[in-house]
Amino acid sequence: MIQVRFFPENKEIKLEGPLTVKQLFRKLNLLPQTALVIRNGKILTSDLTLKNGDEVEIRIITSRG
Amino acid sequence: MKCRRCGKQAEIELRSHHTAFCRDCFKLYFLRQVKRAIKEQHMFSPRERILVAVSGGKDSLTLWHILLELGYNASGLFVDLKIGGFSEHAREKVEKFAQKRDAKLIIVDLEKEGIPIPKVVKKTGKEPCAICGQVKRYFFNRIAYEQKFHILATGHNLDDETSRLLANLLRWQMSYLVDQGPVLPPAYRLVKKVKPLYRLTEYEIAAYAFINNIDYFAGKCPFSKGATFLRYKHYINQIEYEFPGTKLDFYQGFLKKMKPFLTPFQREETTSSQVCPRCGYPTLAPLCGICRLKEEIEKAG
Ligand SMILES: [Zn+2]
Ligand SMILES: [Zn+2]
Numbered sequence: 001m002i003q004v005r006f007f008p009e010n011k012e013i014k015l016e017g018p019l020t021v022k023q024l025f026r027k028l029n030l031l032p033q034t035a036l037v038i039r040n041g042k043i044l045t046s047d048l049t050l051k052n053g054d055e056v057e058i059r060i061i062t063s064r065g
Numbered sequence: 066m067k068c069r070r071c072g073k074q075a076e077i078e079l080r081s082h083h084t085a086f087c088r089d090c091f092k093l094y095f096l097r098q099v100k101r102a103i104k105e106q107h108m109f110s111p112r113e114r115i116l117v118a119v120s121g122g123k124d125s126l127t128l129w130h131i132l133l134e135l136g137y138n139a140s141g142l143f144v145d146l147k148i149g150g151f152s153e154h155a156r157e158k159v160e161k162f163a164q165k166r167d168a169k170l171i172i173v174d175l176e177k178e179g180i181p182i183p184k185v186v187k188k189t190g191k192e193p194c195a196i197c198g199q200v201k202r203y204f205f206n207r208i209a210y211e212q213k214f215h216i217l218a219t220g221h222n223l224d225d226e227t228s229r230l231l232a233n234l235l236r237w238q239m240s241y242l243v244d245q246g247p248v249l250p251p252a253y254r255l256v257k258k259v260k261p262l263y264r265l266t267e268y269e270i271a272a273y274a275f276i277n278n279i280d281y282f283a284g285k286c287p288f289s290k291g292a293t294f295l296r297y298k299h300y301i302n303q304i305e306y307e308f309p310g311t312k313l314d315f316y317q318g319f320l321k322k323m324k325p326f327l328t329p330f331q332r333e334e335t336t337s338s339q340v341c342p343r344c345g346y347p348t349l350a351p352l353c354g355i356c357r358l359k360e361e362i363e364k365a366g
Contacts, residue, residue: 007283008283008284031299031302031303031306032078032080032306033078033080033266033268033302033305033306034268034302036268036271036272036275038275042076043076043077043088043272043275043276044076045066045075045076045077045078045085046066046078047066048066059271059275059283061267061268061271062224062267062268062295062298062299062302
């Protein structure tokens with residue numbers, strides 16, 4: 001499973017990998033560039049793949065209001 | 066995805082520019098955008114004293130960080146709204162930021178001013194965001210003028226500017242449209258206002274803040290439940306998603322093609338050369354809005 005932690009809410013979810021960042025956004029119903037996806041201190045571009053065992057942080061930048 | 070400039074693994078994707086950068090090249094890109102905004106819009110010179118209005122959020126702290134990094138004489142101003150569970154955390158981030166960089170920070174405490182926001186909202190029933198905006202604007206203007214700053218800088222970004230532009234256009238709010246732009250000229254007892262981050266999106270600023278370890282406050286104000294401007298941001302981002310680059314074009318187009326045709330509307334603050342007898346703030350009324358508010362709160366007990 002991929003561990004996903006949301007910042008600043010501190011909410012956590014688990015998702016089945018593998019999943020590209022682009023697919024992750026679609027799954028979470030987020031528009032690209034409204035959140036940062038961070039793994040091991042690096043920001044991930046949309047083409048990169050998340051594997052089971054990965055821990056990522058999602059920083060929501062623009063909320064829907 | 067590879068960095069367009071150096072070929073390393075990219076971290077930041079810029080769809081509007083059809084490109085991607087690694088963090089080092091992104092920093093260069095980002096600084097170039099800020100320098101370009103300052104230069105093209107004739108915002109300020111290295112000798113001028115700048116007051117940065119800081120909230121503790123990513124935009125204003127990133128702005129302050131960059132101005133210091135570029136060697137500008139930039140002090141911070143924080144208005145402590147005294148909203149429990151919110152203001153104290155924001156204040157802590159701002160104080161830490163200033164300490165770490167040995168930068169000058171001015172704090173206005175609304176408790177001491179007699180108008181903490183929750184009390185004002187409770188006593189007057191006024192809309193929190195409107196009153197909060199008015200109070201902050203008052204102190205930003207007043208302190209910038211009284212403490213002899215040349216410039217008042219705010220962290221408004223491209224998303225803030227375009228969502229506001231769209232909202233104002235949809236209602237043809239001419240008096241607001243006239244004032245919209247990255248620079249507001251000085252007026253009687255009001256210093257020049259600038260928005261050096263206006264070319265950069267929220268995404269770019271968040272990425273810059275992250276890679277530069279800018280420790281900001283990301284909490285939400287308990288009063289701003291579903292503010293409508295957030296909806297506009299969302300709609301604009303949806304358009305931007307389908308047509309990358311629209312946001313910057315929309316804003317730049319307004320500045321170049323529309324703004325020159327708008328004749329300045331008369332704003333109370335800028336047309337008056339009359340001042341409030343209590344605090345010296347420009348106003349046409351016998352007392353300025355904030356002094357009236359203070360009086361109202363005092364009477365209410
Ligand atoms: Zn690079
Ligand atoms: Zn006054």
